[in-house]
Amino acid sequence: MEKRVVFQSRWLPYALVAPQLAVTLVFFFWPASQALYWSLLIQDAFAARTQFVWFDNFRDLFNDPHYIASFQVTAVFSILVTVIGLAIALLLAVFADRVVRGAKVYKTLLIWPYAVAAAVAAVLWVFLLNPTLGVLTHLLRALGYDWNYLLNARQALILIVITAVWKQISYNFLFFLAGLQSVPKSLIEAAAIDGAGPARRFWTIVFPLLSPTTFFLLVVNIVYAFFDTFAIVDAATSGGPVQATAILVFKVYQDGVQALDLGGSAAQSVVLMAIVIALTVAQFRFVERRVQY
Amino acid sequence: MHNRMPGLARAIVAAALLGLATQAQAVTEIQWWHSMTGKLNDIVTDIATKFNASQTDYKVTPIYKGQYDESMTAAIAAYRSGNPPQIVQVFEVGTATMMAAKGAVKPVYQLMAEQHEKFDPKVFLGAVYSYYSDTSGNLISMPFNSSTQVLYVNDDAFKKAGLDPNNPPKTWPEVEQAAAKLKASGAPCGFTTGWQSWVQLESFSAWHNVPFASQENGLGGPGTRLEFNGPVQVKHIQNLADWAKKGEFTYKGRKDEPLAAFTSGECGMITTSSGSYANIKANAKFAWRVATLPYYADVKGAPQNTVIGGATLWVLNQKNPEMYKGIAKFFTYLSSPEVQEKWHADTGYVPITVTAYDLAKKNGLYTERPGFDIAIKELTNKPPTANSKGLRLGNFVQIRNIIDEELESVWSGQKNAKQALDEAVKRGNEQLDRFDKANM
Numbered sequence: 207m208e209k210r211v212v213f214q215s216r217w218l219p220y221a222l223v224a225p226q227l228a229v230t231l232v233f234f235f236w237p238a239s240q241a242l243y244w245s246l247l248i249q250d251a252f253a254a255r256t257q258f259v260w261f262d263n264f265r266d267l268f269n270d271p272h273y274i275a276s277f278q279v280t281a282v283f284s285i286l287v288t289v290i291g292l293a294i295a296l297l298l299a300v301f302a303d304r305v306v307r308g309a310k311v312y313k314t315l316l317i318w319p320y321a322v323a324a325a326v327a328a329v330l331w332v333f334l335l336n337p338t339l340g341v342l343t344h345l346l347r348a349l350g351y352d353w354n355y356l357l358n359a360r361q362a363l364i365l366i367v368i369t370a371v372w373k374q375i376s377y378n379f380l381f382f383l384a385g386l387q388s389v390p391k392s393l394i395e396a397a398a399i400d401g402a403g404p405a406r407r408f409w410t411i412v413f414p415l416l417s418p419t420t421f422f423l424l425v426v427n428i429v430y431a432f433f434d435t436f437a438i439v440d441a442a443t444s445g446g447p448v449q450a451t452a453i454l455v456f457k458v459y460q461d462g463v464q465a466l467d468l469g470g471s472a473a474q475s476v477v478l479m480a481i482v483i484a485l486t487v488a489q490f491r492f493v494e495r496r497v498q499y
Numbered sequence: 500m501h502n503r504m505p506g507l508a509r510a511i512v513a514a515a516l517l518g519l520a521t522q523a524q525a526v527t528e529i530q531w532w533h534s535m536t537g538k539l540n541d542i543v544t545d546i547a548t549k550f551n552a553s554q555t556d557y558k559v560t561p562i563y564k565g566q567y568d569e570s571m572t573a574a575i576a577a578y579r580s581g582n583p584p585q586i587v588q589v590f591e592v593g594t595a596t597m598m599a600a601k602g603a604v605k606p607v608y609q610l611m612a613e614q615h616e617k618f619d620p621k622v623f624l625g626a627v628y629s630y631y632s633d634t635s636g637n638l639i640s641m642p643f644n645s646s647t648q649v650l651y652v653n654d655d656a657f658k659k660a661g662l663d664p665n666n667p668p669k670t671w672p673e674v675e676q677a678a679a680k681l682k683a684s685g686a687p688c689g690f691t692t693g694w695q696s697w698v699q700l701e702s703f704s705a706w707h708n709v710p711f712a713s714q715e716n717g718l719g720g721p722g723t724r725l726e727f728n729g730p731v732q733v734k735h736i737q738n739l740a741d742w743a744k745k746g747e748f749t750y751k752g753r754k755d756e757p758l759a760a761f762t763s764g765e766c767g768m769i770t771t772s773s774g775s776y777a778n779i780k781a782n783a784k785f786a787w788r789v790a791t792l793p794y795y796a797d798v799k800g801a802p803q804n805t806v807i808g809g810a811t812l813w814v815l816n817q818k819n820p821e822m823y824k825g826i827a828k829f830f831t832y833l834s835s836p837e838v839q840e841k842w843h844a845d846t847g848y849v850p851i852t853v854t855a856y857d858l859a860k861k862n863g864l865y866t867e868r869p870g871f872d873i874a875i876k877e878l879t880n881k882p883p884t885a886n887s888k889g890l891r892l893g894n895f896v897q898i899r900n901i902i903d904e905e906l907e908s909v910w911s912g913q914k915n916a917k918q919a920l921d922e923a924v925k926r927g928n929e930q931l932d933r934f935d936k937a938n939m
Binding site: 251252255266270339358449464 | 571575601603
C-alpha cells in the first residue's frame with residue numbers, strides 16, 4: 207500500500223510552486239538583473255542618452271581610493287554591529303529567561319526599539335549625543351571627555367554602531383529568547399545535579415543548543431549591517447567626518463538617489479551584492495559545519 | 500442573467516462618457532510638485548488658491564513630494580515613465596542636471612514668448628536672474644525661493660565681551676578679533692558657519708570676484724574645471740583652520756545644524772542663509788542682528804556680490820500644449836510685485852524682482868524688521884561678473900559632498916588648506932568628467 211501522497215498530475219506541482227516562483231522572479235531576480243544591466247550603462251538623469259560602457263563604472267569605482275577605503279569602514283562597522291548586537295541580545299535574553307515576575311512587561315519593552323524606523327532611531331541618538339545640544343554630551347563633558355563626533359572619526363563610528371545595534375537588539379533578543387525556551391529543562395537539571403554551576407551549564411549545554419539560532423542571527427545581522435543601515439548614516443553623520451562613516455550601502459544611496467548617478471550607483475550595488483553573496487556562502491560552508499541542529 | 504451584463508456594460512459606457520464630458524468642461528489642472536514644508540507649505544497652497552480664484556480656466560495644484568532631492572528624483576521618474584508633472588521645484592545644485600536635459604524641459608523665456616505673456620528680464624534681481632539663465636542671458640527656470648549668505652550677531656554676547664554690536668565686524672580679520680574677545684569673555688564658541696561649501700567657498704569666491712570654476716563657473720557648458728584652490732580661497736580656509744585651532748571658529752556640521760549653536764547662544768556669530776531669519780526670530784532668547792557677509796579688504800574688487808541658493812520652478816515638456824498657456828499665466832501671477840512682496844515678507848526669501856523690492860521698501864518692511872534687506876543689498880551690490888553670476892556644475896551634489904569631506908579634514912587638522920582644496924578640486928573634476936560623459 208502506498209503511504210506517501212503522490213501527485214498524479216504532471217502540472218499540479220508546478221502550479222503549486224508557481225506563485226512562490228513568480229514572487230521570487232518578479233521581486234528578487236528581476237531587480238537584481240536590472241542592477242546588473244544598469245551597472246554597465248552610463249545614463250543622464252532623464253534617460254535622454256544611454257551608453258553601454260562595459261565595465262567603465264567599475265573601473266571608475268576601483269580607481270577611486272575613497273571607494274576602496276569605504277570597504278574597510280564597512281568591514282569594521284559590520285563586525286562591530288554583528289558581534290555587539292548578538293552579545294548584548296544574548297545577555298538580555300538569558301536574563302529575561304530567568305525573570306519570574308513581570309516577565310511580560312520586561313520582554314515587551316525590550317521589543318520596542320524594533321518598531322522604530324532607522325532614521326528616527328538615528329535622530330534619537332543624535333539628540334542624545336549632539337555636540338551642541340546632546341544630553342549625554344554634557345554628561346561626558348562634565349566627566350572631562352571631549353565628545354564631538356563631527357570631527358572625531360572614531361566617535362562618529364561609535365555613534366552609528368550604537369544606533370544600529372540598539373535598533374537590532376530587539377530582533378536578536380526575540381530569537382534568542384525563543385531559542386532559550388526550547389532548551390530542554392531536563393538537561394540543565396541533570397547538569398545541575400552533577401554539580402555544574404550556571405556558567406558551565408550555559409557554555410556546555412545552552413550555548414551549543416542555541417547554535418542554530420546564533421547562526422541564523424549571524425547571517426541576518428551581517429545582511430542588516432550591510433544593507434539596512436544607510437538611513438542611520440544618512441540621518442546621523444552623512445558619511446562624515448571626512449569618510450569615517452561612509453559605508454558601502456550609504457554610498458549606493460547617496461550616488462543613486464540623491465545624486466542621480468544611476469550607472470555608478472548600480473555598479474556599487476552589484477559589488478555589494480557580490481560581497482554579501484560571498485559572505486553568506488562562506489558562512490554556510492564554514493560556520494554552519496559547527497552548528498548542531 | 501443574460502440581460503444583466505449588457506445593462507451593466509451600458510452603465511459603464513454611460514458613466515465613462517459622463518466622465519469625459521465633465522473633464523472637457525473642467526478646468527485644466529496644472530500639477531506643481533514642491534518641497535516646501537510646514538508654514539512654507541501653507542504659503543505655497545495660499546499662492547495657488549489665490550491664482551485659481553483669479554481666473555477660471557486653470558487650476559494649479561501644489562503637491563508636496565518630499566525633500567529637494569526626493570521631489571527631483573520623483574519628477575525625473577515620472578518623466579521617464581511618460582507622465583511628468585507640469586511644474587517641479589528643483590534646488591540650485593540640480594540646475595546643471597535639469598539644464599542638460601534638453602527636450603525634457605521647457606525654458607521659461609521660450610514659454611513666455613510663445614504664450615505672449617509679458618515678461619521683462621530687467622525687473623529681476625541680477626544675481627537671481629543670472630544664476631538660472633543660459634550664456635546668452637535667457638532665463639531657463641522661474642526663480643522662486645532664493646536666499647543668500649549673511650552674518651548674524653548675538654548682541655548680548657557682544658556687549659558682554661566688550662564689543663559694540665552697533666558696529667559688527669565687516670571683514671574676516673575683524674571677525675577673528677571679535678571671536679577672540681567672545682572667547683575671552685567665557686563664550687564656548689566665537690563663531691561658526693552653516694552650509695560651509697556654499698558660504699565659505701561658493702559665495703566666498705563670488706564675493707571676492709575670484710573664479711570657483713572655469714567657463715564662468717560652469718555656466719559656459721561642458722569641459723568645466725574647478726578652480727577654487729586659488730590663493731584667495733586657500734588663504735581663507737587656512738585662516739579658518741588656524742582660528743579653529745585657537746578655538747575661535749568651531750565647526751558644527753555640514754548643513755543647517757550649526758544654526759542651533761547660534762540660537763542657543765553658544766556661538767556669538769554665524770555666517771549662514773538669510774532664510775534663517777524667521778527661525779532665529781522664533782528661537783533666539785537674546786538680542787541679535789543681521790550684518791553683511793564679511794570679506795577681505797586686501798582682495799581687489801571685494802566685495803563684489805554674493806550668489807544665491809534655493810530653488811526654482813522648472814517646466815517639464817508637455818504632450819498637451821494647452822498646459823503651457825496656464826503655466827505661463829501662473830508664472831506671470833507668481834512674479835507680480837504683490838505676490839513676491841508677500842512671499843518675501845512671509846518667508847524671508849528674497850523677492851525675485853526689483854519691483855517687489857521697491858514695494859517692500861514702500862510698505863516699510865525694512866524699518867519694521869531691520870537688516871531684512873541686507874541679503875538683497877549683497878546680491879545687488881555690483882552687477883554680476885563672470886565669477887559671480889552663479890554656479891552650474893554637473894554632479895554638484897557629489898562635488899559638495901567632496902568639499903565637505905575635505906574641509907572636515909582641515910578642521911580636524913589632518914590636512915592643511917592647500918592640500919585639502921587641491922584634493923577636492925582633483926576629485927571634483929573627476930565628477931565633472933563623469934557628468935560630461937553621461938550628458939554628451
